[in-house]
Amino acid sequence: MPLTINKAIVGKEYPPYAVTVERGKIKEFARAIGDLNPLYLDDRVGAASEWGDVIAPPTFAVTFRDEGADTGALLRDLGTDISRVLHGEQEFEQFHPFLPGQTYLCRPRIVDIYEKTGRSGPMAFVVRETAITDRANEIVATMRGVTVIRL
Amino acid sequence: MRYARVYWDDVKVGDELPALVKGPIQQIQLTRYAGASGDFNPIHQDDEFARAAGMGGVFAHGMLSMGFVGQAVSDWAGAGTVRKLGVRFAALVRLKDVVTCRGRVLAKASKDDVHLVELEVWAENQKAEKVVTGRATVALPVRG
Numbered sequence: 001m002p003l004t005i006n007k008a009i010v011g012k013e014y015p016p017y018a019v020t021v022e023r024g025k026i027k028e029f030a031r032a033i034g035d036l037n038p039l040y041l042d043d044r045v046g047a048a049s050e051w052g053d054v055i056a057p058p059t060f061a062v063t064f065r066d067e068g069a070d071t072g073a074l075l076r077d078l079g080t081d082i083s084r085v086l087h088g089e090q091e092f093e094q095f096h097p098f099l100p101g102q103t104y105l106c107r108p109r110i111v112d113i114y115e116k117t118g119r120s121g122p123m124a125f126v127v128r129e130t131a132i133t134d135r136a137n138e139i140v141a142t143m144r145g146v147t148v149i150r151l
Numbered sequence: 152m153r154y155a156r157v158y159w160d161d162v163k164v165g166d167e168l169p170a171l172v173k174g175p176i177q178q179i180q181l182t183r184y185a186g187a188s189g190d191f192n193p194i195h196q197d198d199e200f201a202r203a204a205g206m207g208g209v210f211a212h213g214m215l216s217m218g219f220v221g222q223a224v225s226d227w228a229g230a231g232t233v234r235k236l237g238v239r240f241a242a243l244v245r246l247k248d249v250v251t252c253r254g255r256v257l258a259k260a261s262k263d264d265v266h267l268v269e270l271e272v273w274a275e276n277q278k279a280e281k282v283v284t285g286r287a288t289v290a291l292p293v294r295g
Contacts, residue, residue: 025187028186028187029187029188031183031187032180032183032184032186032187032188032215032218033184033187033215033218033219033221033222034173034180034219034222035218035221035222035225037154037222037225037226037230038154039230039231040230049231050231051231055230055231057218057221057222057225057230058218058221058224058225058233058236059214059217059218059221059236062188062190062214063187063188063189065189082192082193082194083194083200083203083204084204085192086213086240087212087213087214087240088239088240089237089238089239089240090213090214090217090237090238090240091235091236091237091238092235092236092237093234093235094233094234094235095234097231144237150205
């Protein structure tokens with residue numbers, strides 16, 4: 001009997017959360033990818049750059065998490081668990097690089113849920129978008145992720 | 152040469168990015184990426200868990216492969232130039248896989264003194280199967 005995904009959460013907004021970008025986190029993240037670009041790793045190169053500091057790599061926003069939230073909340077809302085989840089798609093749009101020491105506000109919401117049957121059986125696709133703004137409430141980036149749930 | 156500056160004027164539709172070869176993927180890199188990204192899904196760490204979940208064993212975070220693609224783009228275009236990066240995870244990356252990231256210029260556009268290049272990007276494994284497919288947009292400086 002396949003799982004039934006709770007589509008009632010389409011449109012649901014999760015509580016906004018703030019993240020402060022840490023210099024060490026940028027470097028740890030770049031090194032974990034093996035991307036040794038000096039603009040991510042070398043403070044002097046960063047200071048001499050047009051941004052005046054090191055910047056974060058293109059996919060860094062994936063590290064932004066609501067530390068105060070229960071990480072299983074979305075999966076529970078959907079009626080599934082982590083062993084059935086795959087990452088289907090991901091997109092980042094970046095209007096300005098993330099800089100160390102800056103605080104950003106993330107506003108996630110569920111924008112769509114749809115079902116399809118693929119090679120490996122029925123699947124649900126959950127589309128989540130997060131708008132990321134700075135202290136001046138200017139948009140800095142958006143991220144859009146598609147989570148695939150094997151039903 | 153890596154990190155050479157690319158000017159918008161010099162880019163032509165059809166130009167190919169230098170291939171970026173990453174891997175072979177090792178468990179330690181997945182553990183390191185889990186710590187750096189905060190994604191501790193045991194499916195990327197615990198082979199028994201991944202088998203029980205019907206995945207045939209541990210596989211890499213899709214976001215790690217996307218990170219490789221982001222590196223391929225910024226190695227060519229420069230760090231901080233990536234305005235948009237969007238991918239689909241087409242196949243799983245397994246331990247010992249070698250991931251090669253590639254890209255090709257699809258279009259150029261200029262608007263309001265912002266000079267954009269649109270790219271087709273992808274990553275393939277050692278069997279030439281695409282594991283990631285997507286698009287990227289970079290903003291480049293102009294000569295002058």
